[in-house]
Amino acid sequence: MIATVPKWGASNTKFARLARFIIGHFPHGEYRARFNLDGPRNCACGHPVESRSHILFDCPLWIRQPSLRRPRTLSRAFRAALIIDDDDESRYNGHPSLAQIHTFLEQNPMVATFEWADLLEQAEHDRQAGEGPHWTHALVLAHASLKVGLYRMYRERHGDSGQFFNKYDPSEVARKWLNRFRSIS
Numbered sequence: 305m306i307a308t309v310p311k312w313g314a315s316n317t318k319f320a321r322l323a324r325f326i327i328g329h330f331p332h333g334e335y336r337a338r339f340n341l342d343g344p345r346n347c348a349c350g351h352p353v354e355s356r357s358h359i360l361f362d363c364p365l366w367i368r369q370p371s372l373r374r375p376r377t378l379s380r381a382f383r384a385a386l387i388i389d390d391d392d393e394s395r396y397n398g399h400p401s402l403a404q405i406h407t408f409l410e411q412n413p414m415v416a417t418f419e420w421a422d423l424l425e426q427a428e429h430d431r432q433a434g435e436g437p438h439w440t441h442a443l444v445l446a447h448a449s450l451k452v453g454l455y456r457m458y459r460e461r462h463g464d465s466g467q468f469f470n471k472y473d474p475s476e477v478a479r480k481w482l483n484r485f486r487s488i489s
Contacts, residue, residue, distance in 0.1 A: 321416050322409060328356045331421035348424055348444065359415060360400065365448035366412045367455050372404050411455075411469060414447045423447070437485055442478035450477055 324330040333345035333354030347354035349365050359366065361374035400408075414420040423444055430438035451472065458468045 318409075322406065325356065325405065325409060325416040330416040331418055332356065332359065332416075343421070343425070344428075348448070360405070360408060365452065366408070366415060367452055368408055368411075369404070372400055372408060375399055420447070437482060439478065439482065442482040442485075443474060445481060446474040446478035450481060 321330075328335060331343065333343075333347060334356065335341070336343045337345050337353075345354065346352050347358060347363055347365075349363050351358055351363065354363075357374070361368075361372070409415055414423070423440055427438070427440040427444045430440050451474065454472070454477070455468055462468075
């Protein structure tokens with residue numbers, strides 16, 4: 305992990321998020337089940353169990369590079385904590401490198417954050433109130449599935465991620481989506 309510190313700059317917040325993701329100590333379904341905490345066990349995408357491996361490899365809500373693929377087998381070491389060798393981008397038993405996890409977290413700034421858990425909880429509360437999509441629902445979409453779709457379109461047009469992450473503003477996307485939805489309702 306020490307080799308990645310310069311990539312994260314002097315940000316304690318980002319490094320703490322990386323550490324929480326690696327050890328699986330962040331608010332997600334599998335964590336809540338293990339510690340018997342309140343909150344959903346399923347993923348916002350509909351998958352029955354929101355696990356770290358589901359988030360990293362399979363969840364359609366998040367952007368991932370083509371090189372980030374699910375290993376053939378997930379060893380006990382992976383399930384306990386990500387054991388990775390980042391020096392030469394090699395992988396321990398086919399597990400993702402620290403650089404790949406770093407890129408995944410950079411491209412998906414809400415993954416492994418308490419803000420994401422709070423946003424999902426508020427969106428569910430708004431949904432149960434039954435008044436149609438709210439700001440929180442739009443933000444959930446803007447941080448996840450809408451972002452993935454726009455990212456794919458950007459890559460098709462430009463061949464790489466280029467300036468996408470510098471230009472993408474989830475709040476602006478959420479505002480536009482919500483206005484469009486309200487105008488056709």
